[in-house]
Amino acid sequence: MSVPALSIESVTKRYGDLEALSGVSLEVGQGEFFGLLGPNGAGKTTLISALAGLARPTSGRLAVMGHDVVTDYRNARMQLGVVPQELVFDPFFSVRELLRIQSGYFGIANNDAWIDEVLDSLDLLPKAESNMRTLSGGMKRRVLVAQALVHRPPVIVLDEPTAGVDVELRQGLWHFIRKLNRDGHTIVLTTHYLEEAEALCGRIAMLKGGRVVALDATRALLQRFATHNLSVRMRNPGIGVALGGTSAEDGWVSFGFDTYADVEPLLMRLREAGAAVEEMRIGEPDLEEVFVEVMSRA
Numbered sequence: 415m416s417v418p419a420l421s422i423e424s425v426t427k428r429y430g431d432l433e434a435l436s437g438v439s440l441e442v443g444q445g446e447f448f449g450l451l452g453p454n455g456a457g458k459t460t461l462i463s464a465l466a467g468l469a470r471p472t473s474g475r476l477a478v479m480g481h482d483v484v485t486d487y488r489n490a491r492m493q494l495g496v497v498p499q500e501l502v503f504d505p506f507f508s509v510r511e512l513l514r515i516q517s518g519y520f521g522i523a524n525n526d527a528w529i530d531e532v533l534d535s536l537d538l539l540p541k542a543e544s545n546m547r548t549l550s551g552g553m554k555r556r557v558l559v560a561q562a563l564v565h566r567p568p569v570i571v572l573d574e575p576t577a578g579v580d581v582e583l584r585q586g587l588w589h590f591i592r593k594l595n596r597d598g599h600t601i602v603l604t605t606h607y608l609e610e611a612e613a614l615c616g617r618i619a620m621l622k623g624g625r626v627v628a629l630d631a632t633r634a635l636l637q638r639f640a641t642h643n644l645s646v647r648m649r650n651p652g653i654g655v656a657l658g659g660t661s662a663e664d665g666w667v668s669f670g671f672d673t674y675a676d677v678e679p680l681l682m683r684l685r686e687a688g689a690a691v692e693e694m695r696i697g698e699p700d701l702e703e704v705f706v707e708v709m710s711r712a
């Protein structure tokens with residue numbers, strides 16, 4: 415068995431009276447595309463800071479590719495690229511200078527060939543000599559991604575990389591990050607865009623109040639919590655309600671169902687009860703429903 419990309423064991427982080435993380439345990443395997451979801455204040459950024467060695471856990475243990483982030487900090491940090499949420503740069507450097515300085519932090523000299531490759535993949539080559547202060551917000555975000563990659567880390571953590579980013583750039587970023595994942599990198603993503611997490615992540619952990627409240631394959635989460643939905647518009651919606659449906663506007667009545675085999679018997683019962691069906695549509699479960707459900711139960 416290969417060593418896990420991330421191993422997080424019973425991690426607690428206290429800020430004074432506030433417990434930002436309360437015994438978080440999870441493991442992320444090498445090559446996974448993993449989602450870390452949760453409402454504001456759930457502890458996602460705190461967990462990422464602990465992984466990057468920026469916040470020391472009050473108790474528990476974290477390791478990146480088998481290297482403990484406290485006792486073997488340098489090796490752990492070499493294995494990890496973090497794309498932070500905040501856009502903070504020294505405005506006086508050019509993009510290339512910034513990436514050279516970042517390479518220096520990791521003790522890498524003569525990194526220009528790789529820097530050019532990363533800049534090219536992120537469509538930043540034309541801006542390589544521009545000062546950071548002249549870049550747009552979206553370009554700055556791409557520089558953050560480039561910065562996280564200068565030392566070729568096998569594990570990449572992105573903290574809300576698409577917050578406030580336009581559709582085109584968002585798709586470009588995802589294309590790039592998917593490619594990194596296909597090339598073997600482990601990706602951990604936090605996002606408030608649940609559609610994005612659903613499309614990208616193979617497995618998801620949901621955090622609330624510093625605890626893991628759900629942890630499973632994305633597909634399993636969708637199946638476990640969300641039901642499909644059959645909405646039927648009928649002239650006599652009362653019949654649908656009598657059969658267990660929930661009435662909405664304009665004669666629409668909706669029924670939850672678990673598998674498609676349930677649909678036909680449901681339609682038959684409606685027909686037998688004399689319902690005059692005028693229109694119908696089927697809704698698939700989505701991660702947003704699951705998220706709302708998990709958060710309300712936790």
Ligand SMILES: Nc1ncnc2c1ncn2[C@@H]1O[C@H](COP(=O)(O)OP(=O)(O)OP(=O)(O)O)[C@@H](O)[C@H]1O
Binds near residue numbers: 429433434454456457
């Ligand atoms: N340096 C700090 N000092 C004191 N409290 C902090 C500190 N950093 C975070 N917290 C608190 O810890 C809790 C978790 O915050 P964190 O930023 O990890 O949440 P998050 O899940 O990343 O939220 P968001 O989705 O808003 O980014 C919050 O209540 C926050 O106020």
